Amino acid sequence: MNTETLIHDLALQCRPVKPIGSPIIRFLRWASATILLLFVGVLIAGPKPDLWNAISEPSFIFPAIGMLCLSLISTMSAFVLTIPDQRKHRFNAIPISVVFISVGIIASISIFSDLQGSNPGLICILRVVCLSVVPALLLFYMLRKAAPLSSGLVGLLALLGTLAFSEFALQFLCKKQFWAHILIWHFLPVFALAMIGIIVGRLAFK
Amino acid sequence: MWTTTEANKLDSERDQRLASLLTAAQQGDQVAYENFLNETTVVLRRFLIKRMELDMVEDVIQETLLSIHRFLRTYLPGRPVGPWLYAICGHRMVDHYRQKRRIRRVEAEVDLDDLSVVRIGQTDRSLDETALDALKKLPSRQRRIIELLKIQGLTVKEVSAETGMSESSVKITAFRGYETIRKLFGLKA
Numbered sequence: 001m002n003t004e005t006l007i008h009d010l011a012l013q014c015r016p017v018k019p020i021g022s023p024i025i026r027f028l029r030w031a032s033a034t035i036l037l038l039f040v041g042v043l044i045a046g047p048k049p050d051l052w053n054a055i056s057e058p059s060f061i062f063p064a065i066g067m068l069c070l071s072l073i074s075t076m077s078a079f080v081l082t083i084p085d086q087r088k089h090r091f092n093a094i095p096i097s098v099v100f101i102s103v104g105i106i107a108s109i110s111i112f113s114d115l116q117g118s119n120p121g122l123i124c125i126l127r128v129v130c131l132s133v134v135p136a137l138l139l140f141y142m143l144r145k146a147a148p149l150s151s152g153l154v155g156l157l158a159l160l161g162t163l164a165f166s167e168f169a170l171q172f173l174c175k176k177q178f179w180a181h182i183l184i185w186h187f188l189p190v191f192a193l194a195m196i197g198i199i200v201g202r203l204a205f206k
Numbered sequence: 207m208w209t210t211t212e213a214n215k216l217d218s219e220r221d222q223r224l225a226s227l228l229t230a231a232q233q234g235d236q237v238a239y240e241n242f243l244n245e246t247t248v249v250l251r252r253f254l255i256k257r258m259e260l261d262m263v264e265d266v267i268q269e270t271l272l273s274i275h276r277f278l279r280t281y282l283p284g285r286p287v288g289p290w291l292y293a294i295c296g297h298r299m300v301d302h303y304r305q306k307r308r309i310r311r312v313e314a315e316v317d318l319d320d321l322s323v324v325r326i327g328q329t330d331r332s333l334d335e336t337a338l339d340a341l342k343k344l345p346s347r348q349r350r351i352i353e354l355l356k357i358q359g360l361t362v363k364e365v366s367a368e369t370g371m372s373e374s375s376v377k378i379t380a381f382r383g384y385e386t387i388r389k390l391f392g393l394k395a
Contacts, residue, residue: 002264003247003264003267003268006268006272007240007243007244007247008240010239010243010271010272010275011237011239011240011243012236013275014231014234014235014239015234016232016234017234017278018232018279019232019279019280019281019282019283020279020282022282082280083280083290084277084289084290084293084294084297085285085290146277146280147273147276147294149293149294150297
């Protein structure tokens with residue numbers, strides 16, 4: 001088929017379309033729905049008994065704020081990337097840098113600290129995954145409606161954002177509130193599982 | 207690779223004209239859309255000729271036009287068209303290079319005009335039956351492509367025209383079919 005024929009055929013298929021909303025609006029919609037979903041998830045699973053005392057501890061505040069920020073930045077980046085615009089390359093680097101820095105911190109703490117007392121926390125991984133399912137499906141659906149040209153990267157950012165948000169919610173559930181446990185059984189699984197997003201993105205945004 | 211300064215290569219007058227055509231196209235104006243695509247083709251051709259081998263340019267233009275059609279709703283009215291257009295085109299260019307590289311690797315591994323890859327260890331008499339049995343086990347799309355290529359003897363170009371798939375897709379689908387046949391014959395893929 002030559003280009004002129006293709007153009008003519010495409011023009012004949014032209015139908016009114018509603019321009020997609022701004023990335024910020026779409027992000028806020030997703031974030032509102034996710035907060036609601038996670039709130040319900042935390043209520044169903046049952047928040048930890050000493051929650052009111054725990055939230056004033058640094059071992060609660062710093063991981064929670066860190067993961068919340070990472071989630072918001074990653075998800076926002078994913079939404080921005082689904083609007084084709086070559087000027088946004090620098091925006092991609094933020095969450096990727098955060099991941100590398102976080103992995104670096106975990107690695108250095110693992111080398112220099114005694115992490116024997118991290119306490120196994122497979123249930124924490126399971127909870128993060130369960131809490132992430134619906135927000136992740138919603139996010140991938142919303143991103144798919146736009147133009148995720150860098151499918152692997154968008155998938156990675158989307159899954160990282162969702163898992164990080166769920167980890168934030170997990171802070172309200174997990175009774176083991178000490179650094180070694182949080183680093184090994186909360187942070188590390190989030191980063192490891194987020195890598196699956198590359199494959200999921202490539203499949204979902206084909 | 208394209209750079210951020212490419213956005214400036216669309217002069218503001220042309221960008222505004224394209225923006226108004228694109229906005230009209232989003233409202234279903236077929237004439238405006240055809241004009242937009244025609245003018246875009248000129249812009250893209252100029253952009254791509256500097257960056258690619260000439261025989262690839264038309265393929266990438268067509269792939270970009272198809273992507274523009276698919277992603278029409280992602281243009282936000284009021285924004286410049288240039289960055290949107292070049293972002294789509296840039297990705298299609300990279301995809302095209304990746305696909306070409308994959309095809310070259312495939313062609314190096316498999317001679318598309320010879321099914322001898324499956325003949326190792328088979329007698330000629332049993333080959334036809336065994337090959338046909340293997341063919342039946344393939345997914346319908348791979349089976350159809352291999353039938354057209356090997357049984358009806360069509361060229362890749364003719365198969366492409368017959369099926370409406372691109373030549374690259376025909377080659378890739380055939381290669382996947384050959385790989386499956388190899389596995390069925392117990393050969394290393």
